[in-house]
Amino acid sequence: MATPKSKTTKFPTSADSPFEDGYDIAGERDALKDLVEAEEPDEKDPRWERFMDLLEREERLRQEQANRQQRQYADPIVPDHEARALKAIGSLVADETDVMAIHTKEAYRLFIGRTRDESPRGYGITSGKKVAAVLRSIWNLSANDNPYADWILVQVTDRVGELRQQLEHAGRHFHDDLDKLQARGLRVSVLKSRAPVEVELGFRSPYGYMIVDLILDFDWYARVVKTMVQKNRLGDIEGKEDLYQMTKRIRALFESTLPYQKYLLREELRLLSRSDFLPGASDGARKRVEAAVGIFGAVPQPIFTGEVRPRHSRRRADVSEAEMRLLVDVAQGKVDTAGSDLSQENTLL
Numbered sequence: 112m113a114t115p116k117s118k119t120t121k122f123p124t125s126a127d128s129p130f131e132d133g134y135d136i137a138g139e140r141d142a143l144k145d146l147v148e149a150e151e152p153d154e155k156d157p158r159w160e161r162f163m164d165l166l167e168r169e170e171r172l173r174q175e176q177a178n179r180q181q182r183q184y185a186d187p188i189v190p191d192h193e194a195r196a197l198k199a200i201g202s203l204v205a206d207e208t209d210v211m212a213i214h215t216k217e218a219y220r221l222f223i224g225r226t227r228d229e230s231p232r233g234y235g236i237t238s239g240k241k242v243a244a245v246l247r248s249i250w251n252l253s254a255n256d257n258p259y260a261d262w263i264l265v266q267v268t269d270r271v272g273e274l275r276q277q278l279e280h281a282g283r284h285f286h287d288d289l290d291k292l293q294a295r296g297l298r299v300s301v302l303k304s305r306a307p308v309e310v311e312l313g314f315r316s317p318y319g320y321m322i323v324d325l326i327l328d329f330d331w332y333a334r335v336v337k338t339m340v341q342k343n344r345l346g347d348i349e350g351k352e353d354l355y356q357m358t359k360r361i362r363a364l365f366e367s368t369l370p371y372q373k374y375l376l377r378e379e380l381r382l383l384s385r386s387d388f389l390p391g392a393s394d395g396a397r398k399r400v401e402a403a404v405g406i407f408g409a410v411p412q413p414i415f416t417g418e419v420r421p422r423h424s425r426r427r428a429d430v431s432e433a434e435m436r437l438l439v440d441v442a443q444g445k446v447d448t449a450g451s452d453l454s455q456e457n458t459l460l
Contacts, residue, residue, distance in 0.1 A: 121161055129172065136172070139165050209312040211323055214304035215337070217354055218330035221361060222310065237365040239322045245372045246318035252375060254425035256384040258410045259403055263371050264318070264421035265414060270364050271321055275328050278357065282332040285339050292342070301331075302338045317423040329361060374406050385415070 123142065124133035139161070146152045146162045156162070185194035213219045224238025246267065252260035289299055314320055333354055340350035374380060380399055387396035413419040 122164070130168065134168060136165070136168055209314075211310045211312055211327065212307040213310065213326070213330050214302075214307045215330050215333040217333045217358060218326055219308055221329060221358065221365075222326050236362060237369065239326050239365065242365045242368050243314055243316070243319035243322045245368045246322070247314070247316040248372055248376055250316045250318055250421075250423065250425060252381070253421065255382065256386070256426055257375070258385050258388075258415050259371075259375060259383065259407060261417075261421050261424065261426075262407075262410050262414050263368070263375075264424070265419060267318075267364070267368060268321065268422050271325050274360060274364065275325055277360070278328040278332045281353070281357070282328075282335045285335045285344070288344055289335075289338065289342065299338065299342055301334050302341065303334060325361065329357065332357065371407075375403075388415075 123135040123138035125135035125138065126133070128134050128136070130136075140147055143158060143162050143165060146156060146158065147165075152162060153159075182189070182191060182194035183197040185197070213222065220236065222239045224241060225236040227235035246264070249260045249263050253264065286301070289301070292299055312319070312323065314323070336345065336350050336353050339345040340347060345353070375383070380403060383399045383403055386392065387400050392400075409415075411419075
């Protein structure tokens, strides 16, 4: 807090002043409030010299702040040209294109999908590539502090993790059975394609690579199952059923992502953010909240408050303690948000 100097001192001082003489710029603004707020300050005012000093110091601080920004807040010992070079650093790029090798038709079908018209049973297959694009769009929405984007990314990540664990567990069980053959004198290896398909990947979000991981795990699982059938460890029908059931689970996940792109990327909801849920939000914000809650249900409190976050997010601003308390109050229904039922705990996926 500012403390006045002796009578010879014409301005208040404070310990955290940016000036060597301890000048308290906030305290002086309060002391000269009438001059600061006047449309035409009176030059005959006995405090005019102090007022001019205040304006000069404020301008000096603005210039120093602008210079620090231009220098990227580098250490004073760093020359200007070195400090400003920070902005010239380009984004990271790979020397080579990422390539995925797939050995089975079943895994490749999951990657490329199939149109409804070409399906023998009259239904299509959503491709892994399309799902990767959907997740990238939702990942981009997370930059707007969109709680529904966070919710979707968290749930999809969890479900992909569960599927990968199932593939690992089932595949490892079969693989262990093959290893037992070696103890009996029969050494076998997991089948692989004579000519695997190599796909160049151009994904621009980490969620594209999450889908790649899932498809590669399924590809390995399919190879193990086919090896089990060929080595008489499984029957034909058993092998086909195992692959069908696992494919069915992955396809269900892929299909479940489509409605979110359909609705969240619509012009009416594209700007949705957590600030829309707070008191004093505009009519447009309240309409976005009502539409989102009506379509998807309410976001669970841990995700709404940011306690649980996506593995990857484009959100950059951290929530202050005051904002966190307000978000918790909103999530718990303690704050009126135009009548939206925010206590609902529906599941998106």
